[in-house]
Amino acid sequence: xxxxxxxxxxxxxxxxxxxxxxxxxxxxxxxxxxxxxxxxxxxxxxxxxxxxxxxxxxxxxxxxxxxxxxxxxxxxxxxxxxxxxxxxxxxxxxxxxxxxxxxxxxxxxxxxxxxxxxxxxxxxxxxxxxxxxxxxxxxxxxxxxxxxxxxxxxxxxxxxxxxxxxxxxxxxxxxxxxxxxxxxxxxxxxxxxxxxxxxxxxxxxxxxxxxxxxxxxxxxxxxxxxxxxxxxxxxxxxxxxxxxxxxxxxxxxxxxxxxxxxxxxxxxxxxxxxxxxxxxxxxx
Amino acid sequence: xxxxxxxxxxxxxxxxxxxxxxxxxxxxxxxxxxxxxxxxxxxxxxxxxxxxxxxxxxxxxxxxxxxxxxxxxxxxxxxxxxxxxxxxxxxxxxxxxxxxxxxxxxxxxxxxxxxxxxxxxxxxxxxxxxxxxxxxxxxxxxxxxxxxxxxxxxxxxxxxxxxxxxxxxxxxxxxxxxxxxxxxxxxxxxxxxxxxxxxxxxxxxxxxxxxxxxxxxxxxxxxxxxxxxxxxxxxxxxxxxxxxxxxxxxxxxxxxxxxxxxxxxxxxxxxxxxxxxxxxxxxxxxxxxxxxxxxxxxxxxxxxxxxxxxxxxxxxxxxxxxxxxxxxxxxxxxxx
Numbered sequence: 001x002x003x004x005x006x007x008x009x010x011x012x013x014x015x016x017x018x019x020x021x022x023x024x025x026x027x028x029x030x031x032x033x034x035x036x037x038x039x040x041x042x043x044x045x046x047x048x049x050x051x052x053x054x055x056x057x058x059x060x061x062x063x064x065x066x067x068x069x070x071x072x073x074x075x076x077x078x079x080x081x082x083x084x085x086x087x088x089x090x091x092x093x094x095x096x097x098x099x100x101x102x103x104x105x106x107x108x109x110x111x112x113x114x115x116x117x118x119x120x121x122x123x124x125x126x127x128x129x130x131x132x133x134x135x136x137x138x139x140x141x142x143x144x145x146x147x148x149x150x151x152x153x154x155x156x157x158x159x160x161x162x163x164x165x166x167x168x169x170x171x172x173x174x175x176x177x178x179x180x181x182x183x184x185x186x187x188x189x190x191x192x193x194x195x196x197x198x199x200x201x202x203x204x205x206x207x208x209x210x211x212x213x214x215x216x217x218x219x220x221x222x223x224x225x226x227x228x229x230x231x232x233x234x235x236x237x238x239x240x241x242x243x244x245x246x247x248x249x250x251x252x253x254x255x256x257x258x259x260x261x262x263x264x265x266x267x268x269x270x271x272x273x274x275x276x277x278x279x280x281x282x283x284x
Numbered sequence: 285x286x287x288x289x290x291x292x293x294x295x296x297x298x299x300x301x302x303x304x305x306x307x308x309x310x311x312x313x314x315x316x317x318x319x320x321x322x323x324x325x326x327x328x329x330x331x332x333x334x335x336x337x338x339x340x341x342x343x344x345x346x347x348x349x350x351x352x353x354x355x356x357x358x359x360x361x362x363x364x365x366x367x368x369x370x371x372x373x374x375x376x377x378x379x380x381x382x383x384x385x386x387x388x389x390x391x392x393x394x395x396x397x398x399x400x401x402x403x404x405x406x407x408x409x410x411x412x413x414x415x416x417x418x419x420x421x422x423x424x425x426x427x428x429x430x431x432x433x434x435x436x437x438x439x440x441x442x443x444x445x446x447x448x449x450x451x452x453x454x455x456x457x458x459x460x461x462x463x464x465x466x467x468x469x470x471x472x473x474x475x476x477x478x479x480x481x482x483x484x485x486x487x488x489x490x491x492x493x494x495x496x497x498x499x500x501x502x503x504x505x506x507x508x509x510x511x512x513x514x515x516x517x518x519x520x521x522x523x524x525x526x527x528x529x530x531x532x533x534x535x536x537x538x539x540x541x542x543x544x545x546x547x548x549x550x551x552x553x554x555x556x557x558x559x560x561x562x563x564x565x566x567x568x569x570x571x572x573x574x575x576x577x578x579x580x581x582x583x584x585x586x587x588x589x590x591x592x593x594x595x596x597x598x599x600x601x602x603x604x605x606x607x608x609x610x611x612x613x614x615x616x617x618x619x620x
Contacts, residue, residue, distance in 0.1 A: 018383045130320075151312065274478055
């Protein structure tokens with residue numbers, strides 16, 4: 001009996017500590033964003049008197065006026081970001097599945113070296129080669145052009161790796177064989193048989209490709225000089241500048257507007273996103 | 285083998301389907317890498333300069349960069365901020381993963397906590413950096429509001445002699461570094477936690493069952509079973525985090541422009557500042573990139589080696605199993 005009692009009191013202590021830690025971390029994680037949302041509805045004067053408040057105010061629209069009055073055009077940025085992110089997501093997912101298909105469905109001589117190459121370049125980040133990348137893009141005249149950000153996403157080694165891992169068990173060769181016997185061409189087999197079978201993996205990768213592209217700052221900042229072409233993160237980076245120095249309400253509102261699309265996507269798809277992180281982490 | 289049917293070879297389709305990847309890779313990845321390497325040995329500087337020559341001393345840029353105090357500071361800062369963020373991050377992630385996978389003590393609201401903990405990771409890093417800049421604003425900002433209120437309260441109950449004055453977090457080096465490290469921590473601990481949870485769930489439940497039968501308590505189970513079995517996942521997290529840390533750009537750049545006094549200048553911010561502002565020193569930036577590239581390549585090689593090792597181990601295990609199976613069959617045949 002004593003052992004049982006000891007165990008249950010240990011359980012209670014464990015639970016109390018665990019819940020305390022979880023709630024504490026949840027508060028820390030949410031606090032900055034809650035402050036951001038609430039302060040976006042408060043006037044600069046209110047923020048200067050008490051910057052922390054949990055009660056929303058009524059200055060949302062007047063903050064909006066200040067924000068938009070200073071050449072900040074979140075709608076333009078939103079559409080620029082949307083065009084770049086959705087096009088590069090489509091490119092990444094479609095062509096990575098195609099490359100994975102080449103690696104899984106066919107037996108060709110350079111298959112192994114090709115896969116090794118993909119593994120080798122898996123971790124090389126864009127920043128490291130940005131000087132040469134910029135010079136190249138400048139030479140072919142694609143600066144200030146969204147294509148310079150969209151086309152490179154056709155070659156996404158991490159996604160190819162993930163797709164290959166997923167495809168090996170999910171795509172039975174027998175189905176491809178029977179399609180061939182029925183007289184289907186290879187391109188048609190890929191588009192109408194292999195692609196639909198990869199839908200779950202493609203959906204997961206699409207979410208991540210979209211969010212990564214949506215959030216990226218380094219390359220867009222280098223390549224897109226025209227104000228017309230600026231993406232949301234570039235616009236955010238200007239919120240720190242002198243023109244908004246004293247307009248706290250407008251800064252918080254600007255930040256809120258820029259993270260809103262990501263937050264909406266996240267809360268709609270959080271289950272898939274977390275499952276995707278878990279899958280990607282173990283596999284590579 | 286299966287891809288061959290009645291003597292028809294489909295091998296060429298493997299090449300055809302790889303063409304888009306290969307073309308784009310050569311143009312936008314390999315060529316820029318080689319080009320960056322070459323620029324490191326030249327005198328290419330100035331905005332959009334296309335007229336450049338190789339230097340007489342090919343390694344002059346590399347020498348300059350390695351002697352450059354800002355570059356040294358940026359390397360030190362990168363490592364320091366990475367350590368300050370990774371230590372609490374991995375500790376917290378491991379702790380949470382252990383809590384969330386505990387069989388004896390089921391925690392309610394796991395789904396909710398996971399969603400909340402992962403959320404900062406998905407939010408635009410640029411926005412998070414600017415948000416923290418606003419949160420730590422001086423003299424009035426949310427953090428200073430809290431500092432002053434707590435100070436006043438402590439003063440009222442006679443613990444402090446004087447009410448606290450607002451603190452200018454943004455002009456002192458150590459607070460700035462701590463804040464950047466904290467932002468990194470906040471954005472990544474949820475991600476690491478989820479990776480570790482899936483790693484723990486991948487450990488065979490039989491081992492845990494055996495431990496429980498042997499009377500192992502939660503603490504022992506954690507250190508003797510969970511942690512050793514997570515070794516590969518932990519190393520994976522370590523190296524990806526280190527590479528990510530070396531590329532840290534958005535947060536230090538936007539939080540305080542690498543300041544105050546270069547305290548949060550990271551290698552990526554250094555490269556950006558060299559190449560795309562001021563004197564447009566493409567050659568120096570290229571040399572710095574190559575140094576970074578070598579560091580990352582070494583780290584990736586280590587990771588690659590670890591991952592391959594694991595696959596080989598699995599293969600060895602399968603071979604052993606097959607051999608055992610064969611022996612069993614042999615034994616069975618003997619008895620027949």
